[in-house]
Amino acid sequence: MNEDLNGFVVYNKTKNNKIPYAVISNSCECHALTSYIPQQAKNFIVEIEDKRFYSHNGYDLMAISRAFINNILQGKIAEGGSTISQQLARNMMRNNSKTFARKFKEIIKAIQIENELSKDDILEQYFNNVYFGGNLRGIRSASLSYFCKEPNFLNISEILYLLVLLRGPNYYLNNPKKSYLRFELLNNVLLNSRRISRSQYRKISKYNVKLKKQPLIRITDVVANHIISYLDTISKTIISTIDNNIQKEISVFVKASKYPVSVIAIREGKVIGVDSTYGAEYVFVSKSNVGSTLKPFLYCFARTMGVASNTLYNAKKNELEWHVREVSYESEKLNIQEALLKSNNNAFINIADEIGIDKSTEFLSSLFNQQKKNFPPSSILGATNSGISIYELAITYDKFFNSDLNQYKIECKELLSRIFRHKTGLNISNVLLKTGTTNDNKERIAVFSDSDTVFAILRNNNPIDDFTKDGNFIETVTKLSKIVINKPKDYKWR
Template sequence: MNNELNGYVIYGKDSERETPLGVVSDTYDCQAISDYVPTRLKEFVVEIEDKRFYSHNGIDFKGVSRAIIENIKAGRMVQGGSTISQQLARNIIRDTSKTITRKLKETIKAIQIEKQYSKDEILNLYFNNVYFGKNIWGLRTAGLYYFGKEVEKLTQTELLYLLTILRGPNYYSKRPVITEKRYKNINRILLDRKIISKGRFQKNEKSKIIVTETQLSNFKNASIPFIANRIDDKKKTIKSSIEFKTQEFARKFVAESKYPVSIVALRKGKIVGFASSYGTDYPFISKSNVGSTLKPFLYCHLRKNGISEFEKFDAFRNNLNWEVREAGYYKSRLNLQEALFYSNNNSFLNAVGKVGFENSLNFLSDIFNKPETDFFPSSVLGATKNGISLYELALAYSNYFNCENLTDTKTECLSILNKVFYEKLGIRIENAFLKTGTTNDNKERYAVLGNADLVYAVLRNENELNDESKEGSFMNQISRSVSSMLKPNLNFVWI
């Protein structure tokens, strides 16, 4: 998808209301773009920041001279003297060092900007690139962050607040008393210079400003095809399938984890929340072996193809003479239900061998909508040619175990996974399931869990400093966090 959607704002659902979730960006910067800047705000910023904006060519020598005199009088830096074009140049260059070299680059860039663009275009560029604190860039992003509103919905009072904090957003946002004083001072200047009426001045004075500080995330371009319901190129918005509450939960789950993790949540095959320690595209583009998380699909396939619930298989050896690692010790022979519960590899290899590997591997190919050549005998243990992404894993569970097309065999499988849920998490929820998976090198850990409505897939990556056992603190985190989101569905019970 390249970067053509950079700066588009992503919306999700919060109950029945659409809420801004973040901005498309492949960098760390959170910067939404907009073709609209209120005319009044342009008038305000010229009056406050650069009175001779329309008469200079990028450098205001009178302003610089005045600033030097005022700074000498005060004995400290009280005025900067930078024009709007210079401020724009500084924001484009992204160099805040107080050096002569930086100032020279800024000056040259400002003159180039003046030659290349009209004054109105410069103001539009300025408001799309100006810094508003906390990694927020541009007027549109600032409106979404501070007030949860698009630019055209901001009141004049809210625009005035954004103008107030422009010179030092991180400084002013922490000092409400100083901010209020500056706000009133700017309001008075605009009245004295006849930019606003006395009535508008009084309204600005009396208005109570409520700052929301809406959490905004950066969504990489590669993740957009998986979440976008509708893209509006004119408004530069993306209406997504994400649910605000679930997204906040996913973001918090990753932020509070002691080790790198990724999480995806699907409802009826649609992504409603996702996050990752490695960026929002990681759950979609990173693929690897998924261990025993494929066993529930194989269980259903084997039962459907004649393996009875009573037939037992060797739990210590397999007919392929492979040496496979087991998570624990069992009886020498297990039936398929026991094999799924204990995630025994040998039993599954032997059962698949009886039904036929080619048949079983073609079944997995259909489940994941991948070429048959991606699957080979070791796929029974979770290995595939090109790997499976966390999203693909969650989607397979969401589609296959959808409550609308459950069969007796699938219900039987989910009943076993419900026991796994209780065994590993210590929480009894009637219609919840859990299946874990560990890759052969023990570096990546998977957990897929959910209920009749919602499916989560979680991946824990290796943490060399705290790589506890096979599950350990990973299961503890899931027990504390994810299971709380799986409320019992009284309209549907598997067992």
């Protein structure tokens, strides 16, 4: 997409409602943008922070003079005297240092802002840029995180609470008694200035503000472009393809992993869950060799090209004289089904050679919609020139094995189901699995799928005491499959 998605909020759909999930930001902050800022918030902030807002040109000489005298007396900047325009300038400059030089730059920036924007635009920019604690910036991020609602749905007490936080977000969040005292102080200020009625004052006083603290994560536009189901450019909102339950399980799993791990879930061609130790975008942009996870595709291609299930192939050496590593040499020769079950490299090289290496690599390049030059002969063993991301791997598995089924794909899925039961020890007959290792076992990849969802997992950093092909990576795969795969289902491969 060409649309600038920075500041958009991503919602996950559930059966009954939508849940705010993330803010798209290429910085480290959850910086959400909105045009729907409550008028009461604008009215209140003027009364609390800058009573002469509509009459000054960016700075309040009376307030500055008062602050200047106090600061001289104390020998430091203890009082700012800042207008809303100055506070906006400070937030835009991202400089909170208490120096006279910074204060001067702030005033110059405030004057510039006043010359370029209307008063209402300044208030909108202010509420879109002000800091609300943690990594939250902008009233929309704060509203969604603290109250799980958009700013235009905040009640008057919730608006006032957010204004309490502006003086020192982390301080007041960590000191409920202090925040309550300031809440009452501001309530009285608004009553005395007649910004609220007596009945509103009483209502606010009686209201028990409860923070829901809906966690919001930051994602980049790289991730966002892969999870868009519906996009509203006016409200800067995206309804995602993410399954909230699957996403929660994946995120907890990734966070708890001892080693760096990345996971993605695909259902019907859509990303329904994604996370990584290195940030969710890693799943889409990081590409590597994928090892034996390509063998199921080659199996189906070979069967389609006429390779019989009972034809035997040399499993100890290959006609191309490639030196390859094998898990074991239990048999001199294997048929194609045995070669897949044992993930035998020599047998697959010999099968591809019989069909034609070029035909096999052309099939893979077409399958992954990549240029032929990216699939050299070594891609038979999963080594491509440009690499394959686990997103590309998972989406290809989903498309290949969950649509246009023929007898060979069904046959392959049954073999992969046997691999799942054998390796994980889980007696579930409707789940397939294929693993792959690359770069001297430093990267482990697995793809497993139930009846409708494909999961791909990448683990980096091989532990020192784990030298086997699968090693305790299978424990990782087994743990994840127990979490994300529901009760066994009786069905035929679709």
